[in-house]
Amino acid sequence: MRSEIEALSYIILEVSDIALWRVFATDILGLQATARDDGGIDLRMDQYAWRIRLIEGPRDDMASVGWExxxxxxxxxxxxxxxxxxxxxxxxxxxxxxxxxxxDLIHFADPEGNRHEAFYGPLQRTERPFISPTGAAFKTGRQGLGHIVLSCRDKASMMAFFLDILGFRLTDHIHTEIVPGRPLELSFMRCNGRHHSLALAPVPIPKKIVHLMVEVTSIDEVGRALHRCLDADVHLSFTLGRHSNDDMLSFYPRTPSGFDLEYGWGGLEVDEESWHVVTHATNSAWGHIFQRPPRRSLPEAAA
Ligand SMILES: [Fe+2]
Incomplete structure (x- = not known):
């Protein structure tokens, strides 16, 4: 079955501290912010009218995800x-x-209650070109905005929903221990050339989203963003590293909502004709050292 879904196109995040998120999204990540009438913020990363929407609320989690x-x-x-x-x-x-x-759009829920939207005809704003406040350019286009990793309780039923019902293609698995003594089996799925638009992590955390990944077009922009984080005292949940499966060179600043954002470059593009499902025994070829968060939850220097 070939899926109708062609890309991860937008994500809506419910965040408790809009002001801190604005600083994080613009000054650290290089996204372009537009204020909304409802007090939220739309974030742009290309010609799309918006890619990431921040709405104010207590959950600090993903509210909805849009598939094109x-x-x-x-x-x-x-x-x-x-x-x-x-x-x-x-x-x-x-x-x-x-x-x-x-x-037009439809919406539905996956087996664990996450809200999904599918749509066509996204508004393009070529008359207002995307301008990054940090000079960053993002890899989007047919590969969509990046990828998301969702936590799950019943991974088998979630895998069946995305693979057998929505029609995602399985790319690979990673069997690893990010926290020593706790085996973790991550599975990665795609709906276009991007190695994965969605991954599932069977981790018992309260949040639905584990991380959101955006990819820049220059390795130097990863380095500059890393140093902006260091300067602003933003906690890095994973240090700079290169992933074993999608080759992404990235690091993971923790967002003001407590989940992570992966900021990467150099992700692998799957060749549909030759790809076969593989398994990795490690998360990363090098780096990506897991760092437990500090006790305080927000980076004061970025506020
Ligand atoms: Fe990732």
């Missing part, structure tokens, strides 16, 4: 397939379409 399909026919096909399989699907309203800046 090609056109109206693809959206109808996905909706009909979910419906036939007994998955509750709701059509977006006119207000939803205007709010998300898309031609």
């Amino acid at each position: 399909v090609r056109d109206a026919a693809a959206l109808a096909a996905l909706s009909a397939r979910l419906d036939a399989l007994g998955i509750a699907v709701a059509a977006g309203t006119a207000d939803d379409r205007a709010d998300r800046c898309v031609a």
